[in-house]
Amino acid sequence: MKKSNIVIVTLAVTAAVAAAFWLLLVAPAFTGNEINLTRGVTDFAQKNYELHMVVLWICVVIGILVFSAMFVSIFLHRKSRGYEAAQFTHSTKAEIVWTIIPVLILVIMAVPATRALIHMEVAPETEMTIKITGFQWRWRYEYLEDGVDFISSLQADSNAARRLASGVDPETVDNYLLDVDKRVVIPVDTKIKFLITADDVIHAWWVPALGWKRDAVPGFINEAWTEVKEPGVYRGQCAELCGKDHGFMPIVVEAVSKEDYAAWVQSQQDQLAVEKREAERLWSLQELMDHGQEVYATQCATCHQADGEGLAPAFPALAGSTVTTGPIEAHIKVVLDGVNGTAMPAWGGMLSETDIAAALTYTRNAFGNETGDLVQPRTIVRIKNG
Amino acid sequence: MAQHAENAYYVPHGTKWPIIGSIGMFLMLGSAAMWLNDSAIAKWTFYGGAGILIYMLVGWFGEVIRESEDGVYNSQVDTSFRMGMLWFIFSEVMFFACFFGALFYARVFSVPWLGGEGTGAFTNEMLWQGYQNVWPTAGPAQLGGEFQTIPAFGIPFLNTLILLASGFTVTMAHHALKKNQRKALVLWLAATVALGFVFVFFQVEEYIEAYMELGLTLGSGIYGSTFFMLTGFHGMHVTLGAIMLLVIMLRCMKGHFKPDQHFGFEAVAWYWHFVDVVWLGLFIFVYVF
Amino acid sequence: MTTEHTHDTHDHAGAHASDHHDDHDHKPTGFMNRWLFTTNHKDIGTLYLVFSLIMFLIGGSMAMVIRAELFMPGLQLVEPDFFNQMTTMHALIMVFGAVMPAWVGFANWMIPLMVGAPDMALPRMNNWSFWILPFAFTMLLSTLFMDSGGPAAGWTLYPPLSLQTGQSFAFVVFAVHMMGVSSIMGSINVIATILNMRAPGMTLLRMPLFVWTWLITAFLLIAVMPVLAGAVTMLLTDHFFGTSFFNAAGGGDPVMFQHIFWFFGHPEVYIMILPAFGVVSEILPTFSRKPLFGYAAMVYATASIAFLSFIVWAHHMFSVGMPLSGELFFMYATMLIAVPTGVKVFNWVSTMWKGSMTFETPMLFAIGFVVLFTIGGLSGLMLAIASVDLQYHDTYFVVAHFHYVLVPGAVFALMAGTYYWLPKWTGNMYSEKWGKIHFWLSAISVNILFFPQHYLGLAGMPRRIPDYSTQFADFNMLSSIGGFIFGASQLIFVGVIIHCVYRSKVKATSRVWEGAKGLEWTVPSPAPYHTFDVPPPINAQTVAHADEYDH
Numbered sequence A: 001m002k003k004s005n006i007v008i009v010t011l012a013v014t015a016a017v018a019a020a021f022w023l024l025l026v027a028p029a030f031t032g033n034e035i036n037l038t039r040g041v042t043d044f045a046q047k048n049y050e051l052h053m054v055v056l057w058i059c060v061v062i063g064i065l066v067f068s069a070m071f072v073s074i075f076l077h078r079k080s081r082g083y084e085a086a087q088f089t090h091s092t093k094a095e096i097v098w099t100i101i102p103v104l105i106l107v108i109m110a111v112p113a114t115r116a117l118i119h120m121e122v123a124p125e126t127e128m129t130i131k132i133t134g135f136q137w138r139w140r141y142e143y144l145e146d147g148v149d150f151i152s153s154l155q156a157d158s159n160a161a162r163r164l165a166s167g168v169d170p171e172t173v174d175n176y177l178l179d180v181d182k183r184v185v186i187p188v189d190t191k192i193k194f195l196i197t198a199d200d201v202i203h204a205w206w207v208p209a210l211g212w213k214r215d216a217v218p219g220f221i222n223e224a225w226t227e228v229k230e231p232g233v234y235r236g237q238c239a240e241l242c243g244k245d246h247g248f249m250p251i252v253v254e255a256v257s258k259e260d261y262a263a264w265v266q267s268q269q270d271q272l273a274v275e276k277r278e279a280e281r282l283w284s285l286q287e288l289m290d291h292g293q294e295v296y297a298t299q300c301a302t303c304h305q306a307d308g309e310g311l312a313p314a315f316p317a318l319a320g321s322t323v324t325t326g327p328i329e330a331h332i333k334v335v336l337d338g339v340n341g342t343a344m345p346a347w348g349g350m351l352s353e354t355d356i357a358a359a360l361t362y363t364r365n366a367f368g369n370e371t372g373d374l375v376q377p378r379t380i381v382r383i384k385n386g
Numbered sequence B: 001m002a003q004h005a006e007n008a009y010y011v012p013h014g015t016k017w018p019i020i021g022s023i024g025m026f027l028m029l030g031s032a033a034m035w036l037n038d039s040a041i042a043k044w045t046f047y048g049g050a051g052i053l054i055y056m057l058v059g060w061f062g063e064v065i066r067e068s069e070d071g072v073y074n075s076q077v078d079t080s081f082r083m084g085m086l087w088f089i090f091s092e093v094m095f096f097a098c099f100f101g102a103l104f105y106a107r108v109f110s111v112p113w114l115g116g117e118g119t120g121a122f123t124n125e126m127l128w129q130g131y132q133n134v135w136p137t138a139g140p141a142q143l144g145g146e147f148q149t150i151p152a153f154g155i156p157f158l159n160t161l162i163l164l165a166s167g168f169t170v171t172m173a174h175h176a177l178k179k180n181q182r183k184a185l186v187l188w189l190a191a192t193v194a195l196g197f198v199f200v201f202f203q204v205e206e207y208i209e210a211y212m213e214l215g216l217t218l219g220s221g222i223y224g225s226t227f228f229m230l231t232g233f234h235g236m237h238v239t240l241g242a243i244m245l246l247v248i249m250l251r252c253m254k255g256h257f258k259p260d261q262h263f264g265f266e267a268v269a270w271y272w273h274f275v276d277v278v279w280l281g282l283f284i285f286v287y288v289f
Numbered sequence C: 001m002t003t004e005h006t007h008d009t010h011d012h013a014g015a016h017a018s019d020h021h022d023d024h025d026h027k028p029t030g031f032m033n034r035w036l037f038t039t040n041h042k043d044i045g046t047l048y049l050v051f052s053l054i055m056f057l058i059g060g061s062m063a064m065v066i067r068a069e070l071f072m073p074g075l076q077l078v079e080p081d082f083f084n085q086m087t088t089m090h091a092l093i094m095v096f097g098a099v100m101p102a103w104v105g106f107a108n109w110m111i112p113l114m115v116g117a118p119d120m121a122l123p124r125m126n127n128w129s130f131w132i133l134p135f136a137f138t139m140l141l142s143t144l145f146m147d148s149g150g151p152a153a154g155w156t157l158y159p160p161l162s163l164q165t166g167q168s169f170a171f172v173v174f175a176v177h178m179m180g181v182s183s184i185m186g187s188i189n190v191i192a193t194i195l196n197m198r199a200p201g202m203t204l205l206r207m208p209l210f211v212w213t214w215l216i217t218a219f220l221l222i223a224v225m226p227v228l229a230g231a232v233t234m235l236l237t238d239h240f241f242g243t244s245f246f247n248a249a250g251g252g253d254p255v256m257f258q259h260i261f262w263f264f265g266h267p268e269v270y271i272m273i274l275p276a277f278g279v280v281s282e283i284l285p286t287f288s289r290k291p292l293f294g295y296a297a298m299v300y301a302t303a304s305i306a307f308l309s310f311i312v313w314a315h316h317m318f319s320v321g322m323p324l325s326g327e328l329f330f331m332y333a334t335m336l337i338a339v340p341t342g343v344k345v346f347n348w349v350s351t352m353w354k355g356s357m358t359f360e361t362p363m364l365f366a367i368g369f370v371v372l373f374t375i376g377g378l379s380g381l382m383l384a385i386a387s388v389d390l391q392y393h394d395t396y397f398v399v400a401h402f403h404y405v406l407v408p409g410a411v412f413a414l415m416a417g418t419y420y421w422l423p424k425w426t427g428n429m430y431s432e433k434w435g436k437i438h439f440w441l442s443a444i445s446v447n448i449l450f451f452p453q454h455y456l457g458l459a460g461m462p463r464r465i466p467d468y469s470t471q472f473a474d475f476n477m478l479s480s481i482g483g484f485i486f487g488a489s490q491l492i493f494v495g496v497i498i499h500c501v502y503r504s505k506v507k508a509t510s511r512v513w514e515g516a517k518g519l520e521w522t523v524p525s526p527a528p529y530h531t532f533d534v535p536p537p538i539n540a541q542t543v544a545h546a547d548e549y550d551h
């Protein structure tokens, strides 16, 4: 083969490879495989999916046209084939054509794009409201009408497996990094408004199946809405860099029938009542330590580390800290109110009195702190009530 | 362009000043960073770096002035210098535009949203209940506490007049230079420099009053932030401009500049007008409205 | 304009003028004089190019850390915080340390040669613009060795997260200030050179496209670098002096930073690509042996892109909760950019059409650029559709988009330009064989590296995460393998350059490429230390492309 033919062949091959790649991207659309955008389970997600496919196809066609013209030229108009160069330098007609046609294509794309956006941004009358607050690195959900309020964090198995050199094979963990301890349960066929904000830095709440993501900006509340049509479990992740554990604050939405939802709300409220009652009784040190260890592992360990040594210089050690071994009042205050301007959140509004008391007791006695102090849940109740 | 064809191009010889400038800048900013991190000695290395930078400026400009006076530069070099100065001023305009942008954003968007307007209904109701869209403001959390603002038609208005007057005096100086009236030139320049420093003096007075009596500080929410950043950077530019004018005046006293060739003078005059125009923007948007 | 045609009658070519100059081609002696104190545009150009190559290797090594950690699910190599430092530093170094200085290096070397000027307009300032950079990047890189580690909030430095940065924070801000000062001085110099130093007869519409694109780029730089400086200054005061620009409690807004940042950031991406357009527009006609198609249209398209780049910034922020009217405006404006960019792509293809093409390494990289940049541009267009961007945003789809326009886009163009002008710079021919190996390895591996990232993004993998769910495992591994091959291939590039400079025995002629036109090819290779002390004649033979000379 002539040298130049080798070039031709190689060029053709790469062109083919590139084309194959593009087809690969398009083909799964027919098989429903997950290398393309999800079709989702809401109206908006499906509209978006269709829009995505339309634009993708337009781009593929434009790409194929442009590249074909180019490769034909590369094949034919080469010196090695003895081709003499023409000397034309412009063609006003051609230039007008390839200015106008793209404009028309853009207009064709802009129409459905505008419609979809309006559909998203102009929210209909909604039937219920969930306030979502992003924290480093967990989500808090408050059901404004139903009085449910909880924090949702990375599920414990994933959390253990994800440690550097943990020795656990992620393949062995169900839904590695996409599972949480408490799911957001929502009813299907219900228009739900989300009020999204953050407490520390910017996060973004994103469940692909719902078809959108929305930033959670501290100090501001963003609105979004959805109406899920099919029951199921839909997973997502935080989608705005929010610090070291940005990759570890998943979201799990469980859409259930309206009846199941009502039952779930009831069970949550019962549980709340039990917790209230429990907070009033006297707890033993052992009980508090056991419960505290759990709370510490799910809530505190991301920052202060499982061994209480913290992560210098950002996160202070609780082992041997002057706060955890010093006066109780100051310690309680730090945990209830957080430390303004740092990552330390105000836990008072987020955890139950029992959880806080347990975490306090645990941190005053674990990691060699050995103060022997015991913080009763009712003490916290009293402080919170002023 | 054709007129340059017969002139030989001018290419300067090597120079040590840039590298000295870089070292000075590195030392100064590196030390500033350490200073902010509470290092004890950084303050002194900071001054050291600033000293090197000033040495560089004096040395570099000194060299250019000598060459200029020796008539080394042709009209092409002159045009390059002019373009350089104009585009530098444009970059400064964009720097101020950034802070004006912040001011407008706060007044048109963020403060009204926090106050419940536009898309801010829930923001206001759930996070900042009771907060109203007013200006001036220290924000919903009243950061920095209560404060009062500086009335526009006191010192600021006086300062506006001062700067406008200085724009006039510097133009008069320019006319004098073009007519080769050296005495008048120096006098008009002296007046401009004096007005510049009087402006700075009043500005300092104003800051002292703001901090001591009005409770208005850099920490007074978004109002304090935009107020001090805009007026502060402007004040720095006035100070710099006044120093530059002073240098030009001294050069005039030494007989520098010719009626038909005086780029150094013009550059500083342009800069002064730029500072003047920025002030008008400040006066209108920071003080009056 | 017609009067200037009289220059055509001068029958001494520019090369003669410089040949004559060769005799007293006195370079300064001694290392300090030659490199530290230099005012020579060629030496300064070389300094910029070497510096940016080093930065490319450092930034690329950080990318290798990223790809190695993402090779498999689970954390194997680095802690999440260090991973974020790598992402942030990788981007800052590639953008501000590799690509931008490389273009300034090209500008320094080529603009005076292309417009017939003896040097840059402000040669001493030129030295300073360069010599700030090593100090700025020393400061930036030093943060990796501090207790708090380097910046880890992404190259976009969004508050409040960036305000959580420890000790290194102030150093990063000041390093950005220094880069800004350097870029602004560099751009002022480019503008003054182009507007004031052209040889008589080199009218604006006879300038090579590379010069045109740089003129417009320099304008963009002067307009937006001060805005970035202002933005990081506000971060600094928010961090240390209690201001509340980006704090809602004081009446500010974290999102305000994003608006300011992207007002800089979007033009910034065109700053990286416009000179690439210019280089490709020089190379394609040369190896097609045919004039550039639609020269004037190319100039106007470049200007339109630059203009539009100022009014599209919020397409990076469709998910922040802007009012609907804002989202619509920014969507439409962004989509419009496809039109002038399309004009460029079509004109390139038409330039090749009916040419008499050969495929030396610069041409291969230029063709690779046209194809792969277009793919990146088309995915950009998909991102512009605001409602769908609510799905794409902050996923690997975005990462794939911008690496297509930046790596086989800007970086390929840099490589094309390097191969194209290396003989002119060094006087030696590089090894065509190794150049081609470099191209093919790069072109294939870069697709293995970045194409699968489209799938990852669509399937839902967020960007800036050190670890991912197992469903993303296969494509990540593929991408990493492509990344390692691509990284290793760049060592060939370094090898080719070193060989060309120090070892190559094949001397370059002054024209180097058969089809090359333009003033830079009228001087000998290597270009003498001083060129064009006497303005060269400007005529149909020495002008690279201009509509008026076309028949």
Ligand code: HEA
Binding pocket: A062, A066, A101, A102, A103, A105, A106, C156, C269, C270, C272, C273, C315, C316, C334, C335, C337, C338, C339, C341, C342, C343, C345, C373, C374, C375, C376, C377, C378, C380, C381, C383, C384, C385, C389, C392, C393, C394, C398, C401, C402, C405, C406, C409, C410
């Ligand atoms: C060199 C750099 C470069 C270039 C040239 C571009 C070019 C474009 N970019 Fe890109 N972009 C980046 C670098 C670049 N971008 C970076 C770095 C980011 C991420 C930053 C970060 O978050 O860290 C980004 C992110 C980014 C986003 C935000 C995504 C998100 O975060 O959600 C968007 C959204 O609109 C976008 C759009 C575009 C568009 C429309 C173009 C257009 O200019 C493309 C135009 C080109 C074509 C369209 C192809 C050729 C045209 C034709 C063949 C004509 C016919 C075509 C039609 C009529 C359709 N880009």
Ligand code: HEA
Binding pocket: C056, C057, C058, C059, C060, C061, C063, C064, C066, C067, C087, C088, C090, C091, C092, C094, C095, C099, C153, C154, C155, C156, C399, C403, C406, C407, C410, C411, C449, C463, C464, C465, C466, C483, C484, C485, C486, C487, C488, C490, C491
């Ligand atoms: C011009 C800009 C530019 C360039 C050239 C590159 C080049 C590369 N980028 Fe870059 N990248 C960005 C700009 C750029 N990137 C930006 C702006 C971001 C966003 C950051 C953010 O989110 O804040 C980003 C983010 C980014 C990510 C996403 C990180 C994340 O979201 O967590 C990834 C992941 O794959 C990546 C990979 C690469 C790779 C593999 C290359 C390769 O092309 C690099 C190849 C070069 C080399 C490898 C160097 C040469 C070789 C050696 C020194 C020898 C050693 C080699 C081996 C050991 C094999 N980049």
Ligand code: CUA
Binding pocket: A134, A135, A137, A202, A203, A204, A238, A239, A240, A241, A242, A243, A245, A246, A247, A249
């Ligand atoms: Cu929270 Cu990312």
Ligand SMILES: [Cu+2]
Binding pocket: C265, C266, C269, C312, C313, C315, C316
């Ligand atoms: Cu952009």
